[in-house]
Amino acid sequence: MHFENSLDFARNLDKEDKLAKYRNEFIFPKVNGKDVIYFVGNSLGLQPKSAKKFVDEVMKDWAELAVEGHFYAEKSWWDYHERFSAKLAKIVGADASEVTVMNTLTVNLHLLMVSFYRPSGKRYKIICEEKAFPSDQYMISSQVRFHGYDPADAIVEIKKREGENNFRTEDVIAKINEVGEECALVLIGGVNYYTGQVFDMEAITKAGHAVGAFVGWDLAHAAGNIELKLSEWNVDFAAWCSYKYMNSGPGNASGCFINKKYHNKTDIPRFEGWWGHNKERRFLMEPEFQPQPNADAWQISNAPILAMAPYLASLEMFDEVGMPALIEKRNKIVAYLEFVLHEIDKEVDSTFEIITPAEQIQRGTQLSVFLHGEGKELFRYLMENGVITDWREPNVIRLAPVPFYCSFEDMYQFGQILKEGILNKELA
Incomplete structure (x- = not known):
C-alpha cells in the first residue's frame, strides 16, 4: 500500500478502519488535557471500560x-x-x-x-x-x-x-x-x-x-x-x-x-x-x-x-x-508507523535503526528503534508531550501500537512530536 505522512491520510485510514470503534472502549490517561498516544500495551494494556x-x-x-x-x-x-x-x-x-x-x-x-x-x-x-x-x-x-x-x-x-x-x-x-x-x-x-x-x-x-x-x-x-x-x-x-x-x-x-x-x-x-x-x-x-x-x-x-x-x-x-481482524489491523498500523519513522528520519539529522525484523512473519505489534545520536532527553520529551513509550538502555525505544485502541492518526502525530523533540534539542 502507498502511504503518506500527512494528517489527512492518517485520518482517512482511521475512517476505513473496521476496529476504530473499539478505541472508545478503553480509558486513556491524559497529558496536557489530551488523550495520550499509548505505545506501551506490550507492558501494560489500557483499561477496558467494561472492566469496572x-x-x-x-x-x-x-x-x-x-x-x-x-x-x-x-x-x-x-x-x-x-x-x-x-x-x-x-x-x-x-x-x-x-x-x-x-x-x-x-x-x-x-x-x-x-x-x-x-x-x-x-x-x-x-x-x-x-x-x-x-x-x-x-x-x-x-x-x-x-x-x-x-x-x-x-x-x-x-x-x-x-x-x-x-x-x-x-x-x-x-x-x-x-x-x-x-x-x-x-x-x-x-x-x-x-x-x-x-x-x-x-x-x-x-x-x-x-x-x-x-x-x-x-x-x-x-x-x-x-x-x-x-x-x-x-x-x-x-x-x-x-x-x-x-x-x-x-x-x-x-x-x-x-x-x-x-x-x-x-x-x-x-x-x-x-x-x-x-x-x-x-x-x-x-x-x-x-x-x-x-x-x-x-x-x-x-x-x-x-x-x-x-x-x-x-x-x-x-x-x-477475533485474532484475524486484530492481526490484519496490526500489520497495517505497524507498517504505517514504520513508514512514518523512515519519513521523519529523512527530515532530521538523526539515524533511526529499527532492530525489529522487517519481515511481517517475524514481528508482531512492537517496533524497537535505536535512536542513534539521541539520549534519554528525547524519551523525556516524548513523555512530557503525551507519547507514552518505553526506554531500554542504551538508547532504544519500544513502540507497540496495539490495534484495539491505537489509531493511524496517533502514528502521524507521534512522528510530528518526535521530529519536534529532535529539532528543539538542536536549537537549544
Missing part, C-alpha cells in the same frame, strides 16, 4: 450472597475460570481442554517445569535465548540449582551472530542438534521482549522433540499479539501473562497451555492442590488426588475472582473481534 462492570458484579455478589456466591452468583465462582478456556483457546490455537487460568506468569512457568523439566543422567540441559527477560533467567537458573546442577553448565544460551540484532532460526536449530541427547528442555520467549522478534515456534518445537526434549514457550509478548497454533505445533506447554496485550490489569492472572497428550495422567510429576482435583468430587474432601481431565489438573488453589473479572471483560472483546 465485571468487577462490580463480583463485589455485588460478594455483598449479597457472601459464601453462597461460589454456587449462586450469576457467574458462579467455583467454575469462574472455566469461562476463559474456550475464548483463550481461540487466541492461542488450542483445544479448550488445554487451557486454564491461574497464578501469575513466572509462578506458572515454575509449576510447569515441575512436570516438564525432569533432568536425569546426561539429559539435564536447558536451552534458552541469551538475554531472555530477567524473570525467565532467574527462574531457569533457580530450577537448575534446585535439581543440583550448575547453571553455567546446565543452561545453554542461543546467541545472535556478531553484529546482528536478531536470532536466526537455523542457529537455534543447530544449537538444539548440537546439545542433542543432553537437552532436557527448550524454553524460549515466543516474542523477544527487547527486539520484538517472533521466533519460528513450529520449527523450533519440532527440532526440540527430534532430540527427545520437552519444548515450552513463554508467551508474555505473544498472546493476544500474534497468531499462535500451539496444538498444531505440538507444543508441550506454554504460559503467558494477561496484562499486556490482553488488558487484564496490572500483575493479573496468567494463562497456561498443557498439551492434551499429558491429560488424564496420574503419574506425571506435578504440584497438586484442591482446585486441580476432580471437580465432581472436590467437596467430598477425599484424601487421594484425582486430577481433572484437562489443563485444570495443574491448578492448585481456587481462582482469584476479583482479579479474573477484568481479564474476562477484555476476553469478551477478543471473542467479538
Whole structure:
C-alpha cells in the first residue's frame, strides 16, 4: 500500500478502519488535557471500560450472597475460570481442554517445569535465548540449582551472530542438534521482549522433540499479539501473562497451555492442590488426588475472582473481534508507523535503526528503534508531550501500537512530536 505522512491520510485510514470503534472502549490517561498516544500495551494494556462492570458484579455478589456466591452468583465462582478456556483457546490455537487460568506468569512457568523439566543422567540441559527477560533467567537458573546442577553448565544460551540484532532460526536449530541427547528442555520467549522478534515456534518445537526434549514457550509478548497454533505445533506447554496485550490489569492472572497428550495422567510429576482435583468430587474432601481431565489438573488453589473479572471483560472483546481482524489491523498500523519513522528520519539529522525484523512473519505489534545520536532527553520529551513509550538502555525505544485502541492518526502525530523533540534539542 502507498502511504503518506500527512494528517489527512492518517485520518482517512482511521475512517476505513473496521476496529476504530473499539478505541472508545478503553480509558486513556491524559497529558496536557489530551488523550495520550499509548505505545506501551506490550507492558501494560489500557483499561477496558467494561472492566469496572465485571468487577462490580463480583463485589455485588460478594455483598449479597457472601459464601453462597461460589454456587449462586450469576457467574458462579467455583467454575469462574472455566469461562476463559474456550475464548483463550481461540487466541492461542488450542483445544479448550488445554487451557486454564491461574497464578501469575513466572509462578506458572515454575509449576510447569515441575512436570516438564525432569533432568536425569546426561539429559539435564536447558536451552534458552541469551538475554531472555530477567524473570525467565532467574527462574531457569533457580530450577537448575534446585535439581543440583550448575547453571553455567546446565543452561545453554542461543546467541545472535556478531553484529546482528536478531536470532536466526537455523542457529537455534543447530544449537538444539548440537546439545542433542543432553537437552532436557527448550524454553524460549515466543516474542523477544527487547527486539520484538517472533521466533519460528513450529520449527523450533519440532527440532526440540527430534532430540527427545520437552519444548515450552513463554508467551508474555505473544498472546493476544500474534497468531499462535500451539496444538498444531505440538507444543508441550506454554504460559503467558494477561496484562499486556490482553488488558487484564496490572500483575493479573496468567494463562497456561498443557498439551492434551499429558491429560488424564496420574503419574506425571506435578504440584497438586484442591482446585486441580476432580471437580465432581472436590467437596467430598477425599484424601487421594484425582486430577481433572484437562489443563485444570495443574491448578492448585481456587481462582482469584476479583482479579479474573477484568481479564474476562477484555476476553469478551477478543471473542467479538477475533485474532484475524486484530492481526490484519496490526500489520497495517505497524507498517504505517514504520513508514512514518523512515519519513521523519529523512527530515532530521538523526539515524533511526529499527532492530525489529522487517519481515511481517517475524514481528508482531512492537517496533524497537535505536535512536542513534539521541539520549534519554528525547524519551523525556516524548513523555512530557503525551507519547507514552518505553526506554531500554542504551538508547532504544519500544513502540507497540496495539490495534484495539491505537489509531493511524496517533502514528502521524507521534512522528510530528518526535521530529519536534529532535529539532528543539538542536536549537537549544
